[in-house]
Amino acid sequence: MTTALFWFRKDLRLKDNLAWTKACESHRIHPVFILEPELISNSGPYRRQQFFSNVSALAAEIKSIGGELSIIQGPARDVLARYIRENNIDCIYFNADTTPFSRQRDEQLAKDISVPINTFWSGLVHPPETVLTQKGEISKVFTPFYKKWVTLPAPPSVEDSQPIFVDAQQNTWNETQDLIPSTSNQGYKAAINRLEKFLKVVDDYHESRNFPSKEGTSFLSSDLHFGTIGPREILHRLSSNREGHRQFIRQLAWRDWYSHLLFANQDIPTKAANPSYDNISWRDNPEEFENWTKGQTGYPIIDAGMRQLSATGWMHNRVRMITASFLVKHLLVDWRKGERYFRKMLIDGDVAQNCGNWQWVAGTGFDAAPYFRVFNPMLQSKKFDPTGIYIQRWVPELESLSNAEIHAPWEHDQATLQKYNLMLGETYPFPIVNHADARERAIATYKEARG
Ligand SMILES: Cc1cc2nc3c(=O)[nH]c(=O)nc-3n(C[C@H](O)[C@H](O)[C@H](O)COP(=O)(O)OP(=O)(O)OC[C@H]3O[C@@H](n4cnc5c(N)ncnc54)[C@H](O)[C@@H]3O)c2cc1C
Incomplete structure (x- = not known):
């Protein structure tokens, strides 16, 4: 029986994994995960933690059925060819991915590696x-x-497989144990x-x-x-x-x-899908960008979302739309800056999904929101957080304001605010921009870019 190296990438599971099932059908398996520097440097703390937990859970699952996941340090283009030689690998199996990084790496590997490579989509x-x-x-x-x-x-369900593993002793590279902290509460x-x-x-x-x-x-x-x-x-x-x-x-x-x-369209992460929006005159004010990241814009629903992101690495889809729209339209910060920030911070940060959604919100993407659609943060807040519970949870300075008051604190008189110990400009910021002015400015700027 020949030996297949199975390369786990963005498919950290044994079930419903087409490449895994195909590899197990006719080979002894040598399961490998390559810890590439890009995977670490592009992830913020939450995704990194999740990633380690998932790899560690996969290693434990493989161990429970008699195998051992080799975790080796990348980049893949540097380590894979040598690993294959030293471990007598006959062929490689993996699931393909759509990102530019993955595709360029895989194309290069296909040139550099002498054994057959079998790819699937899972x-x-x-x-x-x-x-x-x-x-x-x-x-x-x-x-x-x-x-x-x-x-x-x-698509039909993928059959479960009964892998036959190579003897772990035959693995000449035993880097596995120390690379991934052992926390196995995630995974399948x-x-x-x-x-x-x-x-x-x-x-x-x-x-x-x-x-x-x-x-x-x-x-x-x-x-x-x-x-x-x-x-x-x-x-x-x-x-x-x-x-x-x-x-x-x-x-x-x-x-x-x-x-x-x-x-x-491999340039989606860097270029507007609709080229007429490649010439928007972004303001890109660094201070305003920082206020946005910190949840200090003075708009409660925006600040709640951004603080949830900082504290947990996750944000609800509706709030992702409102906060992203605010950055791009109200503050006129280039969508690519927001996209990079989200991707780093989000536990699910994903090139295809994040860029697609940012371009949608910015109005620059395929089938995107029209350029004149500028979310009104107060209306969105009243509609989707009518009782203000979400805001109260993430912006505790505002927790004593009533349902009706919490969405736009600056609209209330001094006496009302004092009643709640709220001092705008001190305990909570004034709005960073005026909504109506910002809306007009955004539409004018987009119109100019369209020519
Ligand atoms: C500005 C912005 C950035 C985003 N960045 C990401 C990202 O980096 N990674 C990511 O996975 N999603 C992203 N999304 C999409 C969406 O917000 C998340 O997928 C969703 O909030 C995750 O929560 P859930 O699994 O509970 O979603 P559910 O509502 O349970 O949806 C189920 C699944 O469907 C998919 N899905 C849901 N909404 C979308 C959508 N709008 N676009 C594409 N797929 C979707 C996701 O895989 C999700 O897990 C982004 C949305 C916006 C507006």
Whole structure:
């Protein structure tokens, strides 16, 4: 029997993992994870912690079935060829990815490595280039993409496999133990627990998903990013004739769409998808950017979201939209700066999803929000946090304000504010910009860029 090196990347699981199943069908397996410097340097503290926990959980799972995950230090282009030689590897298996970093690295490896490389797709419901218009292109508009995506046959479940591992003693590189701190509370089991919990409330998803104070969403984005669970396994647990389920399935389609778009347009992280917006005269005021990151803009819903992000590495989707829009439109900071900050801080920070969403919010992307759409933070706040619970949790300076008062503290007279020990400019900032003026300025700036 020949020996396959199985390279775990963004698929840190053994179930519903096509490349893993294929490798196990006909080879002895040598499971490897490569700790590449880019993976560490591009992650903030929350994603790094999650990443270590997931790799450590995978190592424990492999150990429980008689194998040993080798964790070696990258970059892959430097270590893989030597590792293959020294461990008598006959072929490589892995799941492909859509990011520019991954694709460039894999193309180079294919040139440098002498053994056959077998790649599959396991991180998306449908692989890139399989959901196409009649002209054979990916739709630049979401709805037609979705209509096609949803009618394609659901990909079959991937069989569980019974791996035969190489004897761990044969591994000449034993770096494994010290590289990853051992915390195994994440991984596949934790992802399944999150899925099971969510399936109890998925019927209400279409109604509760927009309210940041409710636990109305799945919290599976980081699992999907690291591949501790596959989207197809999730899809197989849903039913397309129930509204909550249908709305949730639609979100999985957005995820596929942004990945397919990135696969087809590798400059999405750096260039406006709509070139007329490459010439926006951004203000890029560093002080205002810093106030935004710290949750000190004077707009309670923005500050709540940004403080939740700093404290936990997560932010609710609706609040991501409001805070991102505020940075780009109200403050006229280049969307790429916000995108980089979010990507570093978010536990689910993901090139395809983050860039796709930032470009959508900024109005520069495919099928994006129109340039004149400028979210009104007070209206968004009243609509999606009507009782102010979310704001109270993250902006405790405002916790004694009533439901009606909390969304725009500056609108209340001095006596009301004093009653709550609130001194604007001292205990909580005045708004960093006036909404109406900022809105007008944003629309004028975008119009100018359009020419
Ligand atoms: C400015 C901005 C930046 C974002 N950055 C990221 C990011 O870096 N990584 C990331 O995974 N998501 C990102 N999103 C999308 C979305 O906010 C998160 O996927 C979602 O909040 C994660 O929570 P959940 O798993 O509970 O979502 P659920 O509502 O339970 O959705 C289920 C899954 O569908 C996918 N999904 C949901 N909404 C979107 C969406 N708008 N676009 C693409 N996929 C979606 C996610 O994989 C999510 O886990 C961003 C959204 C915005 C507006």
